[in-house]
Amino acid sequence: MFDRAEIVYEYDGSFEGLMCCVFESFALKEIPSAIRTPSDQQSLFDTAKWIETDIIKSDRVYKSIAAKISVQAQELVTLGFWTNSPQKELLIYYFLRLGYKHGSKVMSMLTDDTVSTLQKAVHHLTSESHKFKGFVRFSVYDKVMVAVIEPKNFVLPLIADHFCDRFRNESFMIYDKTHKMALVYQGQEAKLIDIDELTLPEVDKSEVEYRRLWKQFYQTIAIEERYNPKCRMTLMPKRYWGQLTELGKDEELYNVSEKQQNLSKQAIRSFEP
Amino acid sequence: MEGIGIDIYDKLMILSDSAKYDVACTSSGVDRRGKQGSIGSAAKAGICHSFAADGRCISLLKVLMTNICIYDCKYCINRTSNDTKRTAFTPSELAELTVNFYRRNYIEGLFLSSGVIKSPNYTMEQMIKALTLLREVYHFNGYIHVKTIPGADSELVTRLGLLADRMSVNIELPSQESLKLLAPNKTKDSILRPMGFISHKIQENSSDLVKFRHASKFVPAGQSTQLIVGATPDTDQKILTLSEGLYQKYRLKRVFYSAYIPVAEHTLLPSVDTKPPLLREHRLYQADWLLRFYGFKANELLDEQTPNFNLQVDPKCNWAINHLEQFPIEINKAPYEMLLRVPGIGVTSAMRILTARKSSLIDFAGLKKMGVVLKRAQFFITCKGKVMNQLKIPSDITLKTLMSDQHKLLTGFAEQLSLFPDPPMTREDVSQCLTEQR
Numbered sequence: 001m002f003d004r005a006e007i008v009y010e011y012d013g014s015f016e017g018l019m020c021c022v023f024e025s026f027a028l029k030e031i032p033s034a035i036r037t038p039s040d041q042q043s044l045f046d047t048a049k050w051i052e053t054d055i056i057k058s059d060r061v062y063k064s065i066a067a068k069i070s071v072q073a074q075e076l077v078t079l080g081f082w083t084n085s086p087q088k089e090l091l092i093y094y095f096l097r098l099g100y101k102h103g104s105k106v107m108s109m110l111t112d113d114t115v116s117t118l119q120k121a122v123h124h125l126t127s128e129s130h131k132f133k134g135f136v137r138f139s140v141y142d143k144v145m146v147a148v149i150e151p152k153n154f155v156l157p158l159i160a161d162h163f164c165d166r167f168r169n170e171s172f173m174i175y176d177k178t179h180k181m182a183l184v185y186q187g188q189e190a191k192l193i194d195i196d197e198l199t200l201p202e203v204d205k206s207e208v209e210y211r212r213l214w215k216q217f218y219q220t221i222a223i224e225e226r227y228n229p230k231c232r233m234t235l236m237p238k239r240y241w242g243q244l245t246e247l248g249k250d251e252e253l254y255n256v257s258e259k260q261q262n263l264s265k266q267a268i269r270s271f272e273p
Numbered sequence: 274m275e276g277i278g279i280d281i282y283d284k285l286m287i288l289s290d291s292a293k294y295d296v297a298c299t300s301s302g303v304d305r306r307g308k309q310g311s312i313g314s315a316a317k318a319g320i321c322h323s324f325a326a327d328g329r330c331i332s333l334l335k336v337l338m339t340n341i342c343i344y345d346c347k348y349c350i351n352r353t354s355n356d357t358k359r360t361a362f363t364p365s366e367l368a369e370l371t372v373n374f375y376r377r378n379y380i381e382g383l384f385l386s387s388g389v390i391k392s393p394n395y396t397m398e399q400m401i402k403a404l405t406l407l408r409e410v411y412h413f414n415g416y417i418h419v420k421t422i423p424g425a426d427s428e429l430v431t432r433l434g435l436l437a438d439r440m441s442v443n444i445e446l447p448s449q450e451s452l453k454l455l456a457p458n459k460t461k462d463s464i465l466r467p468m469g470f471i472s473h474k475i476q477e478n479s480s481d482l483v484k485f486r487h488a489s490k491f492v493p494a495g496q497s498t499q500l501i502v503g504a505t506p507d508t509d510q511k512i513l514t515l516s517e518g519l520y521q522k523y524r525l526k527r528v529f530y531s532a533y534i535p536v537a538e539h540t541l542l543p544s545v546d547t548k549p550p551l552l553r554e555h556r557l558y559q560a561d562w563l564l565r566f567y568g569f570k571a572n573e574l575l576d577e578q579t580p581n582f583n584l585q586v587d588p589k590c591n592w593a594i595n596h597l598e599q600f601p602i603e604i605n606k607a608p609y610e611m612l613l614r615v616p617g618i619g620v621t622s623a624m625r626i627l628t629a630r631k632s633s634l635i636d637f638a639g640l641k642k643m644g645v646v647l648k649r650a651q652f653f654i655t656c657k658g659k660v661m662n663q664l665k666i667p668s669d670i671t672l673k674t675l676m677s678d679q680h681k682l683l684t685g686f687a688e689q690l691s692l693f694p695d696p697p698m699t700r701e702d703v704s705q706c707l708t709e710q711r
């Protein structure tokens with residue numbers, strides 16, 4: 001059956017693009033049933049309406065959020081866009097409709113489905129980014145430090161200031177494998193860049209030694225009589241373990257030193273009479 | 274890298290192994306931005322960098338300067354009469370290790386303690402040397418927690434305090450009698466004097482900071498202490514009343530509780546096969562939390578008749594069950610302080626209720642949507658004057674069983690609360706482990 005109300009918006013995946021979808025909807029007084037990017041799954045028959053990103057329009061919408069709803073709502077929407085909530089676009093869109101209707105009061109409508117879903121998604125994002133302030137592990141390559149993370153939400157914008165401030169005299173990169181983006185900080189300047197794949201060079205001997213020392217410390221500090229793997233799992237679920245030095249497999253951590261050791265053993269052997 | 278000796282592994286193993294019974298794990302209490310030319314910053318809420326196999330947060334490189342000790346505290350593995358391998362870090366080994374762990378984001382900073390080598394003053398001088406090197410040569414601007422050595426001169430305490438973010442003097446044993454028996458070289462006075470001195474210094478310093486903009490900061494993250502639970506016959510009431518006094522009198526930031534783990538055979542101590550009283554420790558953490566964030570007084574929770582906590586029910590529930598005359602309360606009207614006294618409603622939920630009340634009346638479905646857990650709260654509240662649908666108010670005894678949380682308790686997480694001390698809102702992630710205090 002042909003249903004005139006089935007309007008689908010397609011946009012370029014940027015925050016500004018989403019703001020333009022909001023603009024379009026209000027300008028034409030139409031309500032989209034889906035907002036998606038070209039890479040999203042498409043059903044066979046829908047035809048989406050392409051929404052061009054226009055900075056002037058997006059700016060108008062963005063400013064109107066603070067003016068007509070509140071600064072807090074503006075922040076919630078910005079954060080909402082970085083969450084991994086399914087159909088976050090539609091969620092943000094519905095939230096804004098509510099906001100334009102009720103004004104600043106929308107922020108206290110915690111019993112409303114849209115508001116509580118968005119709040120929960122944002123809470124998930126902020127608590128994940130807090131965790132990553134601790135769980136990021138750098139490897140030191142001479143003068144540069146590199147870390148790889150695999151977060152569910154797009155946490156880089158939320159942790160950038162923390163790391164750039166803390167390591168202001170260093171050069172470093174934090175690569176988000178999930179979103180294929182990296183935070184690169186060099187010469188007091190931070191950038192977010194797209195990186196499809198990252199191959200890391202081999203680490204040197206001192207890096208290996210510090211990994212080994214850290215793992216040593218990690219194992220020693222636990223009190224045997226209080227052993228509680230369940231509690232550890234709750235506070236640090238398994239999905240984080242992959243990039244944590246202290247929980248990595250020895251072969252992976254100490255690879256290089258073994259090679260070097262083998263080399264030196266060979267060297268010694270060749271000197272044997 | 275130069276500077277890593279072969280034996281640094283052994284040193285690290287020995288000196289972290291002997292430091293691990295100190296349960297303070299937080300890096301909280303001070304916000305400090307990074308500095309040009311320095312490495313590091315501090316975050317007020319504290320940051321956990323990992324969790325050990327015992328479920329405890331790892332935030333700081335927790336080590337002793339040395340495990341050599343001239344004292345003979347009976348409950349301590351470092352006591353002079355214990356036959357164990359002894360070693361010491363040099364100040365530069367310690368600084369190098371700290372900075373290299375910090376750069377890799379393994380840690381938030383350093384927690385330095387020490388056995389007493391030669392004399393309290395000499396030990397303090399060693400620690401000052403290490404921290405001076407770290408702050409001034411390595412330009413380390415991260416978090417430092419340091420333990421002062423009882424019996425050291427106050428001038429040394431002052432110097433150490435200017436290098437650290439937090440300072441602690443561990444009381445360990447909750448009464449004078451226990452101290453006399455088990456820590457013959459320590460007296461109540463030798464512990465409380467430095468505590469009083471530090472608290473005085475902190476206050477003096479905060480007025481200095483107002484007067485002189487450039488006055489350096491004396492332990493900006495405040496002081497804390499640790500009490501051992503279960504090594505002596507001291508009751509929960511004695512311990513909690515002591516904590517309350519410490520918070521009031523010395524304005525301590527935290528009191529940590531450490532379930533005694535037998536490390537020595539001694540007639541005055543529990544036998545070596547005694548299990549650490551983890552559940553009791555947990556109840557004390559919960560009660561401590563009630564003192565600091567929920568407006569409870571120690572004497573509301575325990576008295577002469579019941580000097581110890583009920584292990585089946587958490588302290589707040591226990592209080593509520595004994596004060597049923599104050600319930601149910603109406604969610605849409607009750608003041609914040611009273612919302613906080615409902616079992617199952619914590620700071621986060623109470624704040625959300627206050628917010629949501631501004632826009633509409635709340636019903637039970639609404640509470641659920643806001644993430645308020647009703648399992649226990651339902652018996653103590655009404656929404657718009659009504660109790661929850663089909664709810665039968667059980668008799669006291671069944672209520673107590675319903676409230677029991679013992680079966681789902683995970684030990685070792687209580688101190689995780691300390692991660693998020695100041696803005697209690699961020700505590701949610703950790704309360705996953707602590708479902709009964711949401």
Ligand code: SF4
Pocket residue numbers: 342343344345346349350351352353387388389
């Ligand atoms: S002074 Fe400290 S390190 Fe020495 S035995 Fe007593 S508690 Fe242990």
